[in-house]
Amino acid sequence: MSHPSVVVAERVRRRLRLENTDPSTAPEEARRIAQAEVRRHNDLALARGEVFIDDEPALVRDVLASVSGFGPLQPLLDDPDIEEIIINAPDRIFVIRDGEKIRLDLRLTEVIVRDLVERMLHATGRRVDISQPFVDASLPDGSRLHVAIADVVRGSWAVNIRKFLPQHRTLDTLVAAGSMPPDVGRMLRAAVSDGRSIIVSGATHAGKTTLLGALLATCAHEQRIITVEETFELAVEGPDVVALQGRQASLEGNGEITLRRLVKEALRMRPERLVVGEVRDAEALDLVLALNTGVPAAGTVHANSASEALDKLCLLPLLAGRNIDRAFIAPALAASVSLVVHVVRDADGRRRVAEILAPTGEVSDGRILTRRVYRAEGVA
Known part of the structure; x- marks a missing residue:
């Protein structure tokens, strides 16, 4: 911030403390105080020949952002x-x-x-x-x-x-933005409505969480959704949505809540759809076990293709212990995952659905067999 902003912001903070005003609960009162202090600054500057601020509304916005928001950000x-x-x-x-x-x-x-x-x-x-x-x-x-x-x-x-932009939180807006053709949007909407389990794969910043949130938005008013995340990212709104978040250990090393623990707790909450925001560790085993009991699920996986995402989901449960056998994991996934939707980020920054695979339910040499449902033009 500029020097006048710093000076005025400090005066506003002092008045807020003296008048016992919380800018988060009384924004109009905070604005009144900021406007008064900005005018006072200009009056003093004019009398003393100091720096005069022509754009008072801009200075008020800077000061309010500093005292009640996140400053210059x-x-x-x-x-x-x-x-x-x-x-x-x-x-x-x-x-x-x-x-x-x-x-x-x-x-x-x-x-x-x-x-x-x-x-x-x-x-x-x-x-x-x-x-x-x-x-x-x-x-x-x-x-x-x-x-x-x-x-x-x-x-x-x-x-x-x-940031998770609100204009991209529905399938309709993603279709309008060119992320997928209208018929693909309708197919995904029908799959979610029918209670199918869907995995969204892609690289970092490819739009996995955005697409997952849009998929969940189509069923949030019909299904009981329990989301499990390390950090809240899925902005799913609905009458029967419960969002769970992990917790770091305390300074003494106690109190940590892992995704594995959250998945197990979520299953006790009678979910009609279990959502794991990002599957990347041993919690994959608990997700597979949940899928094997017939609970519809959804989640994201970092992968370079839809087929690699399935391979990764077969391997991640092995991190849970030596007694986990891939011979159990692959058939369980093949029978329970309905669609794997892979998203990419093009060189121009546009995000889109690149391919959709559907497991056939069969496994060959430890790999899940699939059929291609959709492939975007220009995808190698």
Whole structure:
């Protein structure tokens, strides 16, 4: 922020404390105080020949963002076209807009970056420090925050804020955006409505979570959905939706809640659809066991193709222990997974469904046999 913003923001904070006003619960009163302090600043500046701020409304917005939001990052968080905010250093800040990475002419300080991170983590119950140098957390608007600090990172803290844009949270909007043809959207909608289990695969930032959220939105008003995630990302809204989130261990090493534990607890909550936000470890075994009992499920997997996603789901349960046999896992998956939807991110940043495979229910030489349901044009 500019120097006048810093000065006025400090005055506003002082008045908010004196008048016992919380900007999060009394935004109009906070705005009134900010406007009054901005006018006071300009009056004093005019009398003393100091820097005068012509754009008072802009200064009010900066001050309010500082005292009640996330400071200079708040306008970026509020921008509906920005998908992600990346801070590599206080003077190296990027945003992803329409799939394109853009460097901003924005300079912060180490102190401001750390203060912003602390404010973001304040209400999450999560921490980042030398003993826990990485953290994942959800911001109030549903955005995902990831932070890595020194000395794991050389130099400054590394901060990523991945936003989940509301305009891409339904199948209809994804179809309109060109992510899939209309007939594919109708097929996926019917599959979810019929209670089929669907796995969404793809690389990082390919749009897996966005597509999964859009699929769940089609059934959220009809089915009881239990979601299981390490960090809340799926913004699923419905009358019978329960979202579960894992928990880090305390400083004493106690109290950790793993995805495996959450999957087991979710099965005791009578789900009509069990959702694992991202399957990447031994929780794959518990998901397979749930599928084998007839519970419809959904989830995402990092993979380079739909067939590789199935192979990975056959291997991940082996991480649960030596007594797990792939000869059981592969047939169980083949019989319970209905569709694997693979998404890609093109060079121009556009995300789309590349292929859809349907397991046939048969296994050959330990691999699940599939048939191709859909393949996008131009996909190798």
